[in-house]
Amino acid sequence: MTARPADATGRPTLEQVAEAAGVSRATVSRVINAVPTVDPRIRAAVERAIAEIGYVPNLAARSLVTRRTDSMALIVSEPPGHATVYKTPFLQRLFTDPYIGRVTAGAQEVLRPRNIHLVIIPADPPAHHMVLRYLRQGHVDGVLLISSHGADPLPQQLVDLGIPAVLSARPGRPVPLSYVDVDQQGGARLAAEHLVGSGRRRLATICGPQDMPAGQDRLAGFRSAVAAQLGVDVPAEQGDFTRSGGEAATHRLLDRHPEIDGLFAANDLMAEGAIRALQERGRRVPEDVGVVGFDDSSAAVESHPQLTTIRQPVEEMAGEMAQLLLARLREPDRTARSVIFNPTLVVRQSA
Known part of the structure; x- marks a missing residue:
């Protein structure tokens, strides 16, 4: 039997398969x-036929039937008013932060076997309205949202738009996601226990921005653990989760407290800057000074000396985000739940 011709574009058709x-x-x-x-x-016979004739599904037509795009967005959001907090521009921070790469890798481990595309979208304040328009137009089925600031309006906007979403951290404000x-x-308590256990007694910390739940929690956890073990207050200088921010904060800290012998930095990039x-x-x-970071990112092994650090299993956490979003779509x-x-x-x- 003669095979049916391809369509007008020359592409193999469903009928040929x-x-x-x-x-x-x-x-x-x-x-x-x-x-x-x-x-x-x-199923195996059809998949062989698809491979042999090079058939590619028409995703636009398919989405009309399934109402799915088989795409998800990984949005990295920065709320209005934070550009002045950081010396490094948003896009430069975005693409030099090991955390973002680890989240992407972890989410892809879950989504790629299901033939779901992951679209990475930076969402600094000038782009927020464009991102919302893109989401309203139905280009993706759901959102994995990296949003760390309590003032970020995007989580609530996603709820208001009815777009399925999962957050990468505890939200700064109550939101049903x-x-x-x-x-x-x-x-942070593990960091304090390790420094005290290695004989350090004059401790300090480079904390993260205090409008971020992670920055608040790491500072609170370190201070409470040191107070419980040594009965002393911990001096702190705020950084911005970048190498340069950690370096500058450490210089300020040493100007005020040159006697420190143990330092906890709220992420590995700042710890690397602190060592410098x-x-x-x-x-x-x-x-002279023991240094502990937080994350266990690539920066920890690239540092000289290599960093003692607190590992958060970012890849596994991102995979869980993707699983929660898939469950929400089903x-x-x-x-909403937290993991x-x-x-x-x-x-x-380093310590």
Whole structure:
């Protein structure tokens, strides 16, 4: 039998796949749409036919039937008024922060086997209205949102628009969205216990921005643990989660407290900057000052010396975000929930 011709664009058609596989057009459609009741042998025959003739589904037509785009957005949001807080521009911070790469990798581990595309969207204040318009137009099925600031309006805007979304951390304001986080205060306590346990007594911290729940929790957890063990207050300088911010904050801290012998930085990038500042001041790490970071990112092993740090399993957390979003798409009335991961101490050379 002569195969039917391709369509006007020259692309293989659904009918050609059906003819090559010896099944009906409806059966091919069920295979493409991952209907679970298709016989495995028939599914295999259709998949072979698709591969042999090079058929590519028309996603636009398919989305009209399924009302799905098979795409999700990973949005990295910065709320209005924060550009002046950071010396480094938003897009530069976005693409140099190891955390973003780890979130992307973890989400892809879950989404890629399901043939779901992940679209990374920066959302600094000038782009917020464009991002909302893109989402309203239905380009994605849901959103994985990295939003760390309590003042960020985007989480509530997603709720108001009815767009399925999952947050990468505890929100700064109550919002009916699922989120995934690490026990931030517990991680900071591990850092304090390690520094005290290694004989450090004059402790200080470079904390994160205090309008961010993670910055607040890591500072509170470290201070409470040190107070419980040593009965002293902990001096703190605020950084911005960048290397340069950590370096500048450490210089300010040493100007006020040159006697410190143990330092907790609220992320690895700031810890790396802190080590640089200490070395510039002639302080040896770890002989004179022990340094502990937070994240266990690539910055921890690229630092000299390598960082002792608190590991948050970012890839696993991002995978859980993706699973929660998929569950929300399957069950639109599903109640929002939180999933909290446990941090662990990773001992290297800096403390």
